[in-house]
Amino acid sequence: MPARTPMPARLRPWAFPLLVALVAGIAIVYTTDGSGVRLSNNQQIGQICAFLVATTGLNLLVGRTGMHSFAQGGFLAIGAYAFVWTQLKWDAPFLVGLAVATIIPALAGVLIAVATTKMRGPQLAMVTLIAAVVIFKVLSEWKPFGQFGGYPNVSAHGTSLIEPPSLFGWELQPPLFGGTPATALVPVIVLAALALLLYRRLVGTTWGLSLSVIKQSELLAEHLGVNVYLRKIAVVSLAAGMAGVGGVGYALVFAHLQPETFALMLGVNLIVMVILGGSGYVLGPVIGTAAIVYLQTAPSVASFVRWENDVISDRWYLSAQGLIAFLMIAVLFAMPAGIVGSAARLYRRWRPRTSAAATTSWDGDDPAAHLFGEEAVPTELVVDGVGLAFGGVRAVDGVSLTVVPETIVAIIGPNGAGKSSVVNLISGVYAVQGGTVRLGGDVLQGVPSYRRSRLGVARTFQTPILSPDLTVTDNVLVGSEQTALGSCAGAVVPTPSSRRRHQRDLLDVAAALELVGLSEVAGRTADELSYGQQRLVELARALVSRPRLLVLDEPAAGLNPTEIAALATILERLRGQGLSILLVEHHMDLVRRIADHVVCMIDGRVAVAADADTVLADPQVVSAYLGHGHLETTGDRHA
Numbered sequence: 001m002p003a004r005t006p007m008p009a010r011l012r013p014w015a016f017p018l019l020v021a022l023v024a025g026i027a028i029v030y031t032t033d034g035s036g037v038r039l040s041n042n043q044q045i046g047q048i049c050a051f052l053v054a055t056t057g058l059n060l061l062v063g064r065t066g067m068h069s070f071a072q073g074g075f076l077a078i079g080a081y082a083f084v085w086t087q088l089k090w091d092a093p094f095l096v097g098l099a100v101a102t103i104i105p106a107l108a109g110v111l112i113a114v115a116t117t118k119m120r121g122p123q124l125a126m127v128t129l130i131a132a133v134v135i136f137k138v139l140s141e142w143k144p145f146g147q148f149g150g151y152p153n154v155s156a157h158g159t160s161l162i163e164p165p166s167l168f169g170w171e172l173q174p175p176l177f178g179g180t181p182a183t184a185l186v187p188v189i190v191l192a193a194l195a196l197l198l199y200r201r202l203v204g205t206t207w208g209l210s211l212s213v214i215k216q217s218e219l220l221a222e223h224l225g226v227n228v229y230l231r232k233i234a235v236v237s238l239a240a241g242m243a244g245v246g247g248v249g250y251a252l253v254f255a256h257l258q259p260e261t262f263a264l265m266l267g268v269n270l271i272v273m274v275i276l277g278g279s280g281y282v283l284g285p286v287i288g289t290a291a292i293v294y295l296q297t298a299p300s301v302a303s304f305v306r307w308e309n310d311v312i313s314d315r316w317y318l319s320a321q322g323l324i325a326f327l328m329i330a331v332l333f334a335m336p337a338g339i340v341g342s343a344a345r346l347y348r349r350w351r352p353r354t355s356a357a358a359t360t361s362w363d364g365d366d367p368a369a370h371l372f373g374e375e376a377v378p379t380e381l382v383v384d385g386v387g388l389a390f391g392g393v394r395a396v397d398g399v400s401l402t403v404v405p406e407t408i409v410a411i412i413g414p415n416g417a418g419k420s421s422v423v424n425l426i427s428g429v430y431a432v433q434g435g436t437v438r439l440g441g442d443v444l445q446g447v448p449s450y451r452r453s454r455l456g457v458a459r460t461f462q463t464p465i466l467s468p469d470l471t472v473t474d475n476v477l478v479g480s481e482q483t484a485l486g487s488c489a490g491a492v493v494p495t496p497s498s499r500r501r502h503q504r505d506l507l508d509v510a511a512a513l514e515l516v517g518l519s520e521v522a523g524r525t526a527d528e529l530s531y532g533q534q535r536l537v538e539l540a541r542a543l544v545s546r547p548r549l550l551v552l553d554e555p556a557a558g559l560n561p562t563e564i565a566a567l568a569t570i571l572e573r574l575r576g577q578g579l580s581i582l583l584v585e586h587h588m589d590l591v592r593r594i595a596d597h598v599v600c601m602i603d604g605r606v607a608v609a610a611d612a613d614t615v616l617a618d619p620q621v622v623s624a625y626l627g628h629g630h631l632e633t634t635g636d637r638h639a
């Protein structure tokens with residue numbers, strides 16, 4: 001097979017914006033041409049673009065954050081009504097109307113996100129479904145809003161046709177008559193293009209990547225410094241604002257509001273568009289939205305339905321909606337990841353793996369010194385008399401230990417001794433029941449995990465938690481310092497400083513990957529890696545936040561002897577940089593080699609604490625291990 005020429009790295013970031021600009025340009029030229037363009041074609045294109053803004057926002061929720069919301073149709077309706085209000089009541093300029101129609105649904109999104117913050121899965125979906133119904137009822141039946149729902153040219157209903165707004169002195173004519181230039185479609189197409197570019201930009205930033213982590217594990221997200229509560233509110237609000245923009249597009253295309261358009265089915269349709277196209281992929285909603293809008297309005301579908309009624313059966317009436325539903329079920333049955341998702345998976349199977357390249361490679365001297373050299377603040381961890389009980393089980397009973405900078409402390413002990421519970425108390429999974437935990441001058445107890453992470457605590461888990469579809473680089477990048485507003489604003493509107501920060505983060509990722517020996521696989525997706533490599537990705541992710549304390553829960557579990565030796569070398573290098581390292585470990589060879597101090601726990605208490613040789617020779621330790629397994633564990637307990 002001839003070698004494929006990869007696109008030059010310099011051009012790669014421009015490929016997608018150029019493609020979007022090209023397609024948008026063609027759509028604009030076509031719809032504003034006027035001569036002979038069919039009204040139905042213009043309305044189809046306008047409707048696809050209007051809905052696409054909403055479905056792209058929804059993709060952030062469904063595809064990225066794993067939150068299934070039926071309220072997006074309701075937010076679109078709020079945007080449409082708010083825009084029409086500003087036009088008919090205030091005679092406001094177009095951009096003012098657009099801003100109002102974005103902000104009001106975004107605020108409604110905040111309300112719904114706050115109300116549903118503790119809900120997940122079906123419960124969340126149900127509440128958003130009810131919200132969609134309530135929004136529809138209020139808008140269509142409450143008089144102040146209901147008056148905007150009308151049908152053009154039907155005097156019995158009165159008419160609420162919106163006068164064409166003007167933008168920069170340019171009248172935005174809706175596609176109401178065939179053959180006229182539909183100038184109103186220009187902003188609608190531009191807004192759809194901007195929504196796609198925003199999505200694409202957002203998901204590559206630390207802020208956007210954190211959404212994928214929330215989908216994977218909220219616990220992990222908290223441990224990476226993400227305030228999950230605020231981030232979910234932010235993403236629901238952003239998606240709702242985008243739905244509002246979609247509503248403006250809808251009002252511009254049809255120049256009036258037809259209340260039944262915004263009924264519950266709209267929310268259902270929007271979510272189906274995302275899933276059918278391929279949730280989590282930028283092109284998913286494009287394909288899904290275009291396919292469903294086309295099918296719903298295509299004359300060929302109507303003809304088929306007529307043919308079915310006339311020829312096959314007049315006893316069974318197959319509606320266009322019914323036919324589309326059948327088609328969708330068939331497509332999803334064949335392609336569970338949606339059209340784009342399944343195509344992407346096929347492509348990945350076929351693509352030569354060498355094509356995956358890192359965006360930034362490491363060409364410095366010492367990656368450990370890059371990450372920790374200048375800014376490292378040696379910090380001592382002091383755990384003093386902490387306790388934890390689960391019902392009647394005392395998992396941790398008055399445990400005290402200290403990790404001074406530039407040392408590795410290992411906690412060993414038989415299964416169920418309370419080792420992981422101590423780690424969980426330090427990282428904030430559980431609240432301590434008595435005792436204190438301090439890192440340098442900072443008191444950690446009572447502080448949520450995301451703040452502990454920002455104070456310098458980084459940890460890995462017994463079983464690695466990675467986002468399988470993301471590249472190794474992205475999986476590590478998400479460990480970079482997470483701040484709330486700054487990173488969101490920088491993600492939405494790129495500034496020179498946010499760009500510099502992103503470049504710096506990518507360089508840190510390259511350094512961390514070099515340090516753990518994974519530079520070669522930086523561009524691969526996490527699910528292409530071996531188990532041992534996945535553990536090292538977790539370690540790299542913990543390192544890019546430049547922690548002061550590194551806590552590792554059984555880092556050698558599942559690794560082969562060569563990988564364990566490599567891990568030992570990495571940890572020794574990190575110790576050399578002044579880090580305080582605490583690890584829970586069952587591999588005694590590793591403990592013997594690297595631990596400066598060993599704490600053996602038995603039944604929730606510290607039984608012995610000293611250097612490795614002393615602890616491993618202690619009769620209590622020997623008998624506790626003999627009771628539960630082997631002390632000289634050279635193999636892998638989990639294998």
Ligand SMILES: Nc1ncnc2c1ncn2[C@@H]1O[C@H](COP(=O)(O)OP(=O)(O)OP(=O)(O)O)[C@@H](O)[C@H]1O
Pocket residue numbers: 390393394395413414415416417418419420421422
């Ligand atoms: N979430 C929980 N709910 C109830 N009991 C728990 C929970 N987590 C731990 N325990 C109990 O607390 C005790 C200590 O468990 P822990 O996982 O801390 O032990 P460990 O030393 O880490 O064991 P292992 O080496 O098997 O990981 C055990 O009796 C365990 O059953």
